[in-house]
Amino acid sequence: MTEMLPPALILIAAAILIGPFKGHFRTLVLLAAPLLTLWTIWQVPDGVVTTMPFLNYTIEPVEGSALRRLFATVFAVMALVGGxxxxxxxxWYELAAGYAYAAGAIGVCFAGDLITLFLFWELMALFSTVVVWCGGTAAARAAGMRYAIMHLFGGIILKVGIEGVGVHTGSFDIQPMLATSFDTWMILIGILINAAAPPVSAWLSDAYPEASPTGSVFLSAFTTKTAVLALILLFPGEGILVWIGIFMIIYGIIFALLENDIRRILAFSVVNQVGFMVCAVGIGTEMALNGAAAHAFAHIIYKGLLFMCAGAVIYRTGFSKCTDLGxxxxxxxxTAICGIIGALSISGFPLTSGFTTKTMISQAVADEGMITVYLLLAAASAGVFLHAGIKFPWxxxxxxxxxxxxxxxxWNMAVAMIIFSALCLFIGIFPETFYQLLPYENNYVPYKAGKVLFYVQLLLFSGLAFFLLxxxxxxxxxxSLDTDWxxxxxxxxxxxxxxxxxxYVGSRLETKAQATAGNLAALAKRHLSSSNSPESFGVFSRTWAIGTTALWVVVLLTVYALVYFT
Amino acid sequence: MTDPKQQDAWLVRPSSIRILWRFFWMILTLTVLAQLVIKIKGSFGFDSWIGFGAVFGFISCLLMVLFAKALGMFLKRDQEYYLKDLKDD
Structure with a gap:
């Protein structure tokens, strides 16, 4: 087997070249690098492809599988259309940071061991922070700082877990595990922080809307979805994820309903959608994991599309609040038509990508007989239509x-939105073609008359509820106050x-100390200091008669001799 | 409602909104009636009842909106809430 370099290096090279290149050369780099990356991604065969020594370990920077290629593909597509x-x-520095950020995400996709995963994970944290800062406002700088602290903190937790697993098992391989020990819990928590899970979901809606209209398009795609990939690779079937996912789904809907800023609505809806994926990973069956992967793919495209529409509106009007727009x-x-296509997709309307991917998760839940989870997911599907599907375009x-x-x-924004709209419809209308990319064999059939009718009822009556309410x-x-409070x-x-x-205590102590020092000084002065008149000399600076001193020496020596010889 | 120079877009005229609502109600009725012809093969029995999706969708949305509204009474703050701190710095 021939070894190959990580496909992520192409985008890293592009990120470096974006600065010095100008004009058409820069555009060429921006468009060619993701295409070349796409081609390279599909050259990665299954299994460990590359190993290399790193410190005292052997790391595996490139390992392929259908799942890894699927995520890497959508990240590269996102970089291309986002660019x-x-x-x-x-x-130029926002574009460079965006490409380096995408490179981090693609690097995580092919990481064969936890050390490589961690390195690319931190690359993402660094450059996504730069993308937030590129918002350029004081609010963006503050939000970027909070974002960086949160992600570096998450990184530390992840690293503690990775080192623990390495020390206790002797292996840094990426393989399925369950949260049963301190080490594995640390890894799980570190990943969940990036997935915007509770109680820290607020970092996402805090940071993403502060980026520039173009920056938030990049931000919407990578961090949370690499976390989903990491969960699929490391924690499939971890039961607690089902309920974490359900919480995220409901949290996203409720907070989006309360929100006025259009990009913040979309940010809450990212948490909501990632909740579906986290829940599916918790179910852990082949269909559920297929569903999580497929939904992540579809989600990146329609959420990117929605952020593009919001970005175009903000770019053209300068407003980002529902109260100013309309x-x-x-x-x-x-922009309206593309926004509606994105909104229908996120709502899982038949003939859009959301329908062919989200219903796969619901079916996996139903197959497991989990009735409560199933009903909560159905209610959430209605809620998604409510909070994003109608609310955003309306x-x-x-x-x-x-x-x-x-x-x-x-024109360039329009072309990007049209490409993503077309992809939303393509995955919705020709799901079989898309299903071939999924990690496990797939026998799910989305388009059955009864199922379509059920979802049409569910969604249209949610629409009725929206307009009546x-x-x-x-x-x-x-x-709205959140845990970030x-x-x-x-x-x-x-x-x-x-x-x-x-x-305060310090200043009080200082006053006391000064007073004490003053007293000591006076004391010392009384005893030590000399002045002009011999009578006022301090006790140690007076002149004493030599005889007195000789007498004291004799006394001391006598005492010494007595003590020594007895 | 009409602009003196040119009439506003068809979509926002009160007359068209009335037509759209009527059309919407008709579609809603049809989606429920369609269950007489197309059988919904539910996973748990009750989800194949006539109009289950409709009622479930509507009620879930109603509850979510009311819950959000109630939560909003505690959580909503003026939009300058955090910005004040920023200006102090």
């Missing part, structure tokens, strides 16, 4: 006439209080 979407407006279908029809493109008459998206969903100029306010308050207390 096309961004290249005319994004700063009625844009008049002048941005293409408040942006219809609702009221905001009076805004912006131009439609620039519209008065209850009037947008307000508010944000803990670290943005409470920890900060605790820190400030501690600091102030220490400072």
């Amino acid at each position: 096309l979407y961004a290249f005319r407006v994004a700063k 009625g844009l279908f008049r002048t941005m029809p293409l 408040f942006v493109f219809f609702q009221k006439d905001s009076g805004l008459r912006p131009k439609d998206a620039p 519209l008065p209850l969903m009037k947008r307000t100029l508010t944000i 803990l670290w943005r306010v409470m920890f900060r308050k605790i820190g400030e209080t501690t600091f102030n207390t220490v400072a």
